[in-house]
Amino acid sequence: MGRLRIAKVVGPVLIVVWTLVPVLWLVSLSLKGGDHINDGRFWPAAPTLHNYRTVFRTDLFTSALRNSIGISLIATALSVVLATLAAYAIARLDFPGKKLILSVALAIAMFPTISLVGPLFDIWRSVGLYDTWPGLVIPYLSFTLPLSIWTLAAFFREIPWEMEQAAQVDGATPWQAFRKVIVPLAAPGVFTAAILTFFFAWNDFVFGISLTSTGRARTVPAALAFFTGASQFEQPTAAIAAAAVVVTIPVVAIVLVFQRRIVAGLTSGAVKG
Amino acid sequence: MAAITLEHVEKRYGDGFRAVNDVSLEIADGEFMILVGPSGSGKSTLLRMIVGLEDASGGVIRIGARVVNDVPPRDRNLAMVFQNYALYPHLSVFENIAFPLRLRRLPEEEVRRRVEEAAALLELTEHLDRKPSQLSGGQRQRVAMGRALVREADAFLFDEPLSNLDAQLRGQMRTEIARLQNRLGVTTVYVTHDQVEAMTLGDRVAVLRKGVLQQVDTPRALYERPVNLFVAGFIGSPSMNLIPATVEGRRIRLPFAEFDFPGETPAVEPLVVGLRPEHIEDAAMVDPAVRERGVTFEVKVEVVEWLGAEQYAYVPYEAPPDLVRPLHHLAAELDRESARTLLVASLNPASQIRRGEAAHLWFDPAKIYLFDAGTGESLRPSTLQQHVPEHQNPEG
Numbered sequence: 279m280g281r282l283r284i285a286k287v288v289g290p291v292l293i294v295v296w297t298l299v300p301v302l303w304l305v306s307l308s309l310k311g312g313d314h315i316n317d318g319r320f321w322p323a324a325p326t327l328h329n330y331r332t333v334f335r336t337d338l339f340t341s342a343l344r345n346s347i348g349i350s351l352i353a354t355a356l357s358v359v360l361a362t363l364a365a366y367a368i369a370r371l372d373f374p375g376k377k378l379i380l381s382v383a384l385a386i387a388m389f390p391t392i393s394l395v396g397p398l399f400d401i402w403r404s405v406g407l408y409d410t411w412p413g414l415v416i417p418y419l420s421f422t423l424p425l426s427i428w429t430l431a432a433f434f435r436e437i438p439w440e441m442e443q444a445a446q447v448d449g450a451t452p453w454q455a456f457r458k459v460i461v462p463l464a465a466p467g468v469f470t471a472a473i474l475t476f477f478f479a480w481n482d483f484v485f486g487i488s489l490t491s492t493g494r495a496r497t498v499p500a501a502l503a504f505f506t507g508a509s510q511f512e513q514p515t516a517a518i519a520a521a522a523v524v525v526t527i528p529v530v531a532i533v534l535v536f537q538r539r540i541v542a543g544l545t546s547g548a549v550k551g
Numbered sequence: 552m553a554a555i556t557l558e559h560v561e562k563r564y565g566d567g568f569r570a571v572n573d574v575s576l577e578i579a580d581g582e583f584m585i586l587v588g589p590s591g592s593g594k595s596t597l598l599r600m601i602v603g604l605e606d607a608s609g610g611v612i613r614i615g616a617r618v619v620n621d622v623p624p625r626d627r628n629l630a631m632v633f634q635n636y637a638l639y640p641h642l643s644v645f646e647n648i649a650f651p652l653r654l655r656r657l658p659e660e661e662v663r664r665r666v667e668e669a670a671a672l673l674e675l676t677e678h679l680d681r682k683p684s685q686l687s688g689g690q691r692q693r694v695a696m697g698r699a700l701v702r703e704a705d706a707f708l709f710d711e712p713l714s715n716l717d718a719q720l721r722g723q724m725r726t727e728i729a730r731l732q733n734r735l736g737v738t739t740v741y742v743t744h745d746q747v748e749a750m751t752l753g754d755r756v757a758v759l760r761k762g763v764l765q766q767v768d769t770p771r772a773l774y775e776r777p778v779n780l781f782v783a784g785f786i787g788s789p790s791m792n793l794i795p796a797t798v799e800g801r802r803i804r805l806p807f808a809e810f811d812f813p814g815e816t817p818a819v820e821p822l823v824v825g826l827r828p829e830h831i832e833d834a835a836m837v838d839p840a841v842r843e844r845g846v847t848f849e850v851k852v853e854v855v856e857w858l859g860a861e862q863y864a865y866v867p868y869e870a871p872p873d874l875v876r877p878l879h880h881l882a883a884e885l886d887r888e889s890a891r892t893l894l895v896a897s898l899n900p901a902s903q904i905r906r907g908e909a910a911h912l913w914f915d916p917a918k919i920y921l922f923d924a925g926t927g928e929s930l931r932p933s934t935l936q937q938h939v940p941e942h943q944n945p946e947g
Contacts, residue, residue, distance in 0.1 A: 449702075
């Protein structure tokens with residue numbers, strides 16, 4: 279027992295250290311000024327916000343931030359709405375080809391993204407979607423929808439049929455039953471799907487760098503690769519670190535805000551339990 | 552409020568299975584109708600067809616004068632209480648009850664008035680702000696009923712509403728449902744597989760077997776004049792002893808007794824004799840003058856259960872296997888165990904019969920039921936006529 283208890287303490291500590299050290303390193307780097315980045319010390323000797331100021335003064339970064347926020351939010355909103363409707367149909371209706379849809383969706387989710395970049399590049403160039411917001415929103419949708427549909431379908435299946443039937447007997451149209459009863463009950467699933475989608479879009483690098491060429495649509499992960507220092511003799515490492523910290527903040531914030539919403543057991547009390 | 556009429560209603564599934572088969576039933580305005588039967592008898596399906604959650608494959612369903620076969624559930628103006636209550640867990644008790652009213656966009660003060668009225672009736676007033684998950688089983692049950700009440704619906708439909716409650720609560724809620732129905736006088740259809748609910752709540756009881764309506768009558772008539780073996784075995788607790796028998800002239804032979812039948816014996820063989828446990832008595836407890844009229848027989852009692860107010864004796868007996876087989880089928884259909892043939896007797900609690908001892912039991916042959924073992928039909932009505940006055944026993 280003693281050994282087990284030790285393992286229970288040591289394991290989590292190891293995992294936390296393992297995951298947090300790079301983040302701390304990034305923060306530390308972003309606070310170092312000038313030539314200090316190579317001083318070989320973990321903590322900055324003279325912490326400064328200089329890098330952050332530089333980053334926010336750079337057009338490259340601010341436009342990329344705008345693009346990232348816009349594209350990610352649009353992709354998330356569309357993906358969640360479409361996935362909710364599709365998952366509901368899959369969970370509730372019996373129609374031919376249901377299994378096929380689910381397995382094709384899963385196959386798409388497992389597709390290596392990089393293999394699609396080439397063809398997409400060509401197609402987008404010829405149809406005029408290259409370097410535009412829709413040009414990124416569409417691939418994000420197609421890669422996140424399958425996962426969202428699977429997640430939401432699982433949630434919908436958990437909701438007792440009677441909920442909906444009760445609503446219908448109470449006088450609700452199928453749409454009202456869906457909106458007033460099913461969606462609120464599936465809220466944790468909807469949030470989960472939304473977060474997964476947002477992260478995918480926010481963190482994507484492959485599409486971001488290959489389907490854009492200017493600040494019109496380039497997202498932050500792609501833009502980071504184009505960072506240069508204040509002069510060509512200066513390494514942009516610290517600035518990149520600062521930008522990386524800035525783009526990490528929304529991710530952390532979202533997780534902290536929504537982890538409370540992603541609680542199971544929302545349906546407790548609906549039926550005899 | 553409205554009458555509900557079913558005419559030759561059918562439910563066929565894609566694979567040809569008939570869950571409900573040619574059921575015709577008239578439920579009068581304000582009547583409390585019970586649909587009863589073992590699992591798989593189609594009683595819930597029938598209820599769900601009335602409310603519109605299942606489409607009828609054939610026949611006509613009328614609510615009042617309106618044919619509702621193609622009317623969606625929301626426009627039938629019926630209220631339903633589900634077996635698992637189906638409360639909306641994200642809404643408070645108040646909003647749960649108000650839900651049907653909100654859908655109709657009633658003004659706020661009207662909603663408040665009606666919800667509070669229903670809550671007062673169901674003693675839920677102090678729970679209105681809580682969520683369903685914070686309520687006990689009985690309270691959830693009452694919320695589900697409240698949601699049905701505020702509707703001022705044409706009829707109430709209950710789908711085994713008490714099956715999730717423990718025995719004591721079930722008794723309370725049963726009384727409460729009876730009280731509410733009495734007070735509101737709304738047409739009610741109530742599905743159950745529970746004997747006691749069926750007998751105590753209903754004005755009339757409809758017994759279903761494999762989707763076919765067997766008999767519709769008052770609880771008393773079902774108990775006294777079952778039309779066939781199925782109804783006889785289903786109604787009554789403990790259930791009727793069904794005993795294979797042979798006939799010779801007026802003489803009826805049971806595995807443990809033989810006697811002269813006081814009426815005309817039907818010319819059908821093999822026969823099944825139905826004998827209710829409450830009609831068997833310890834011979835020692837029967838007045839000698841009365842004992843003369845009946846049949847006394849000696850058996851070895853295997854188990855005696857003394858419950859204070861009643862006492863049950865269990866007597867195993869041997870019977871020819873080919874005569875017993877159809878009875879085993881019937882028992883299986885009624886969801887009952889029947890590994891062997893067993894006579895159950897409900898004795899006077901003062902009886903001194905002990906287990907393992909030989910005992911003299913007694914019954915009145917005028918109170919037996921006769922069934923055609925082949926078809927299961929009751930053979931009693933024709934012979935019964937002349938005996939009705941003497942064996943109609945008001946308390947059963």
